[in-house]
Amino acid sequence: MQLLTFKACGHAYAIESKAVVEVLPQVPVRAMPRLPDYIVGMFNYRGKMIPVVDLTRRLSDRFAAERLSTRVIVVEYGIPEGHVDSPRFRQVRMGLMAEDVISTQSSKDADTAFPTMHLEIAPFLGRIVRLNGETIQVVIVEKLLPTDIAAGLFTDAAALHSQ
Amino acid sequence: MTASIPSDAQVPSAETPPLPSDDCWRRIGVAGDRSCPELAVHVHCRNCPVMAEAARTFFDRVAPDGYLESWTRVLEEPNAPRDAELTSILIFRVGQEWLALRAGALVEVTTERLRHRVPHRTGGVLEGVVNIRGQLQLCVSAHTLLGIPQVSADDKASAHTPAEEADTAAGKRRFLVVERVVDTGPEQWVFAVEEVAGMHRIARTEMRAVPSTVSQSSARFCYALLDWQTSVVGLLDENRMFDALRDQVHAV
Numbered sequence: 001m002q003l004l005t006f007k008a009c010g011h012a013y014a015i016e017s018k019a020v021v022e023v024l025p026q027v028p029v030r031a032m033p034r035l036p037d038y039i040v041g042m043f044n045y046r047g048k049m050i051p052v053v054d055l056t057r058r059l060s061d062r063f064a065a066e067r068l069s070t071r072v073i074v075v076e077y078g079i080p081e082g083h084v085d086s087p088r089f090r091q092v093r094m095g096l097m098a099e100d101v102i103s104t105q106s107s108k109d110a111d112t113a114f115p116t117m118h119l120e121i122a123p124f125l126g127r128i129v130r131l132n133g134e135t136i137q138v139v140i141v142e143k144l145l146p147t148d149i150a151a152g153l154f155t156d157a158a159a160l161h162s163q
Numbered sequence: 164m165t166a167s168i169p170s171d172a173q174v175p176s177a178e179t180p181p182l183p184s185d186d187c188w189r190r191i192g193v194a195g196d197r198s199c200p201e202l203a204v205h206v207h208c209r210n211c212p213v214m215a216e217a218a219r220t221f222f223d224r225v226a227p228d229g230y231l232e233s234w235t236r237v238l239e240e241p242n243a244p245r246d247a248e249l250t251s252i253l254i255f256r257v258g259q260e261w262l263a264l265r266a267g268a269l270v271e272v273t274t275e276r277l278r279h280r281v282p283h284r285t286g287g288v289l290e291g292v293v294n295i296r297g298q299l300q301l302c303v304s305a306h307t308l309l310g311i312p313q314v315s316a317d318d319k320a321s322a323h324t325p326a327e328e329a330d331t332a333a334g335k336r337r338f339l340v341v342e343r344v345v346d347t348g349p350e351q352w353v354f355a356v357e358e359v360a361g362m363h364r365i366a367r368t369e370m371r372a373v374p375s376t377v378s379q380s381s382a383r384f385c386y387a388l389l390d391w392q393t394s395v396v397g398l399l400d401e402n403r404m405f406d407a408l409r410d411q412v413h414a415v
Contacts, residue, residue, distance in 0.1 A: 025226065025234050047241035069222035102219055 003105050006098035009060035012136040019075040019141045026070045051153045052095035053144055064097045071101040077142050092154040105131050248367045254360040258311035261396040268401040270340040272359055278302050288411040293353050305354040309381035343405050
């Protein structure tokens with residue numbers, strides 16, 4: 001499978017490219033006060049406001065640097081509709097700001113060096129792969145936002161309004 | 164004093180990104196004399212880690228003023244609902260006429276091959292049968308069906324310009340295999356075209372209506388026209404075409 005790689009504090013991470021809609025430059029965002037600081041704000045993506053998560057901040061102690069190689073990866077994934085255990089899913093979009101978004105790499109299942117951890121403190125940490133001598137950790141896009149925050153940012157009402 | 168001016172001019176301004184110290188791809192790579200031994204491994208400089216590293220350096224700088232703001236404006240615009248409106252078509256040439264078929268009706272484009280005449284059945288629109296992947300398919304003449312003059316052996320002989328000769332020699336002629344699924348199952352036809360210009364995605368808005376005054380018989384089979392490069396392309400209605408083929412071949 002294809003991985004879109006990026007760096008946070010010198011370490012390589014990746015997200016699975018099947019979730020990626022588009023890769024954009026580091027566009028200015030409108031701040032969202034009182035939210036966790038890794039949610040740097042929202043911006044108007046094709047006529048729809050979407051939240052932006054700073055992956056550098058989510059994965060380390062600092063924010064993404066202002067560089068041309070820092071980009072916003074627009075991803076799309078399904079969240080349960082209505083309540084948490086709902087069997088029905090709705091597609092939502094979110095921007096992920098990440099440093100060194102330069103290349104993609106192909107990985108096979110056999111490259112997995114360590115399976116997904118399922119940790120409560122960092123549920124977004126996926127499996128670790130070894131590729132071309134590099135250790136890359138896959139970030140699980142669906143689990144980057146805590147459930148309650150995701151529910152607030154991706155309300156059904158917001159979806160109805162913007163359709 | 165005067166000697167210092169040229170060297171000052173060499174100093175890159177703040178806006179220009181610093182070029183990597185060694186732009187080897189311009190010297191010994193694909194943009195140079197191709198003498199780099201790494202080319203044997205990577206084939207093209209874009210696959211080489213040296214260029215990847217240079218790209219990394221290039222992007223490791225602050226965005227120019229106004230660059231990100233201009234992106235904000237671009238991204239605010241909703242995407243044109245183009246996906247729903249786009250049609251894929253295959254553009255090809257029959258005789259001197261450029262025509263197109265919906266990609267959905269196309270099975271394959273293949274090289275021209277021997278047509279086997281069918282005794283007592285060949286003539287008119289039916290040219291014979293051809294072997295397509297081990298299956299015998301009816302080969303028809305799009306020229307006859309659409310009333311477009313055949314590029315005959317005489318024309319080939321009288322090709323006066325070298326370009327025309329090259330056109331024939333280059334073997335641009337292809338067979339198109341087209342299909343439509345009817346009640347009785349899939350129905351395939353094969354016909355020869357002079358040239359195939361590839362698949363194109365066009366928006367519905369690019370199509371215009373066929374003028375009702377056009378009397379050419381090929382216009383009977385077209386449902387729209389499209390301006391493409393310097394030519395006008397007729398978009399063939401495959402159902403009308405298939406119906407006509409059935410009638411004419413069965414009537415022989």
